[in-house]
Amino acid sequence: MITIIGLYGLLPIVICILFEMLGSNKVKPIVALIPIFIFISVIVYFFLPSRNVLSLIGGNWVYGALYLGLYWIISVGDLDNDKTDSALTILGIAVIILLALVGLGGALHSHMSVKPTWESISKNYSKSTEAPTFKRGETPIALAPKTVLNRVRKAASDIPNSQYYSISDNVQAQYYKRKPVYVIPIEYNGFFQMKNAEEIPGYFIIDATSQSASPKFVKKPYIYATSAYFGKDASRQLYKNLPDWLSLGKPQLEIDDKGTPYWVQTIYKSEFLSHRVNYQKLHVAVMNAQTGAVRTYSISDMPSFIDEGITSATASKINSDFGRYKYGFWNSILGKSGVIKPTGNGVEDGVTSIFNRDGSISYFTDFTTDKTGSDSAMGYSMINARTGKLTFYKASNLMDSDGAIHNADQDYKAQQWKAKMPVLYNVNGQPTWVMTIVDSTHAIRGYYYLNASDQSIYASGSTPTSALDAYRQALVNNGGYNGNTEKAKMKDISGTVDRVAIVSDKNKVMFTLKDSNTIYTVNTNDFDVANLLRQGDQVSFKASVVNGKAVGNVSSFKNKSLN
Known part of the structure; x- marks a missing residue:
């Protein structure tokens, strides 16, 4: 981290040295450098700025300008009385302007030259008929994360010295010993609580697909956490150990088959003088939450216990870039041909984790048109959480998740229950929104199936299976899917x-x-x-x-x- 502070303060150091060696001002140049470096150190330590070359250039011209201005102020105008000092000041200003122009140019290039980013996304276009099929008794419907958090918070008394801790909002989906589960980290309540507790006592785990599941506290103490401070901060520990890498979002907690907790973060190396991401070169940083040891893996070589090496924040960015930049930057602003946008109705960073029958996890997101007020689905994506491969299913004349949620909510207006976790499945060849219904306390009240192409066909039930059976009967009652309304x-x-x-x-x-x-x-x-x-x-x-x-x-x- 000292290296990063030095790189961000490189220009102020150079200006200081030149004034010290060639200048004649009575005020020592280092007097102005000390507060600037204190400021840089605070920014780097607490905000963990990007170590991208373009970011370093931007930081140097800003801090260089601050240093020159501060030195001029404390010198009370003496710099203007000496030709050498004046020349050094002009030189410093010129370098600052040059770096600012380079930084601005690089930022504009990163923002506008987006087609290579879109092309780097590993993607596959599939027919809607190949979309995931809902199978009775086989397709797992996961608990809504807010329902999970509600149950876990009720079990918070299981935590030793629970007054020091709170339950994290991060609900992590993964397979544990081949079973779909949610892992819920524990956080410190604050700085002084961390000083008293010294470590996190463990985490909660809960069956992700059992509607009556109860959370279990797992006593596996660990030191590094995203809610910790100073050297115990998981993000800071990763930042310190990965000087050449940039992160995409916050780290997520996963456990191996022995229950050992690890912080997992998607990382990348940007191009020279650019902030662009090459999705073909993503890597994964894995940090043991107990020891702080960090290892870096390519996507293809990461440990088998990691189910979401592509974190939810990374998946959200992939979806956004995929929908906007197929035909480049200007088209995304002006013509908008082919531009689609994620609805953002996922439960984590706008995506929903789906447990697949093959033991993998995918991120589901539906896309709508860029037009304001539209509720038409243009398609949806499934991103493999281990490989990052995006499969896009094109849709036509289908309701998007916003419309599906609104329709379901109308049926529970009196009870004030809400539809959550909309996921599009094929049920007997029919595109169908499957939603979980929860009350104000996030307790599950039932399940709702809504035909995505005909909102008059819907059904509900207390369990996914009973709702599915009722929905299939609704399809039959509406004429076998072909619009015939004759009753059966x-x-x-x-x-x-x-x-x-x-x-x-x-x-x-x-x-x-x-x-x-x-x-x-x-x-x-x-x-x-x-x-x-x-x-x-x-x-x-x-x-x-x-x-x-x-x-x-x-x-x-x-x-x-x-x-």
Whole structure:
């Protein structure tokens, strides 16, 4: 950190030396340098400014100007009485102006030359039909982070000497021993509490997908925390150990399979005289929260226990750059062709962590048009939290998350409950907003499914599964997804299978029964045993039938011929 202070104060040092060696003023130049360096030290130590070359140039011309002005003031105009001192003053001003012009030029270039940044994003464009499919009993719906915080705060008495600590607002999603969990750090209540406590006693962990989960306090003391001061500040420790790197957002707490806590931060090296980020060259800094040891990894080589090497703040910036700069800077300001913007309805830095069935985590964000007042979704992205790869799903004629939340909130206006964590899924080929309903205390009250293309189709339930079943029935009742409003009737049906057709690319099995012309459809996302259906099998099920034809999915299914 001393090196950084010296680099930010390089110009004042040079000016001071020149005045000391060549000047004739009675006032020692170092008299003005001391307060300037005290000021620089305070700024660097407490605010951890960027170590980018462009930032250093900007700092030098500012501090150089402050030094020259201060030296002129304490010299009471004596600098004007000597030709050498006057020449040195003019030289100093010239250097300051030159550095200011270089800094301004670099800043403008960084801000306007954005196409290389967009091109460095690892991205893939996918069809909306390939979007994540909601599977009954398989797709986990995570607890809303505010619900998690509410439960954790009620368990704060489990913390030893709890008067010294508070619960962090940072709810970290990750897999722990292959199970989706949230890790919630503990913070110091203040400076004097930190002096009395000396260390953080541990953290909380909670099952992320169990609706009745209770938080568990894990006694794993650690020294470095984002709420600590001076040498125990996690951000300062990372800053001190990474002199050549720049950070993207604050560090996040993750734990390994032994429960050891680590602070994880996405870092990068900017180009020369530029603030631009090259997303192809992102790295990850991993700091042991107990020892302070810091190691740096490339994205492809980081430890396996890290699920979000791309932090939520980094993912938010990737989304923003992806949506704005496809056709460059001027287009993002004037023409705005192809410009889309994230809605910002995520739970952490405008993104929502999604637990995938393959044991990975993705950040979900939906995009809307740049026009004011629009609630039309232009698509949404899923960013892999380990690799940073962005997959964009294009959408048309779909409601965005702002509209989805507004629609859900209207149904709970009397109770004053609110919809949280909107995530877009495909349910039987239909784009559907899945939301969690919480009350004023952030306790879960239910789940809400809303068709993204037809807001008249919706359903709710006390559990994700019951809400899903009700929503699928709502789809059936609205004519099997094709706009037919004729009502369907549920019937208990059994018989012998006559003909079978497996439509694997649509996850469906179609079949008929002997002595019946009705074609029934069963969704294999719900009943994977239907993939084994064969002619002659004895089956029983419930189905919605309109005018003698099968519509929608079979709502329950059993193959009696299979043991």
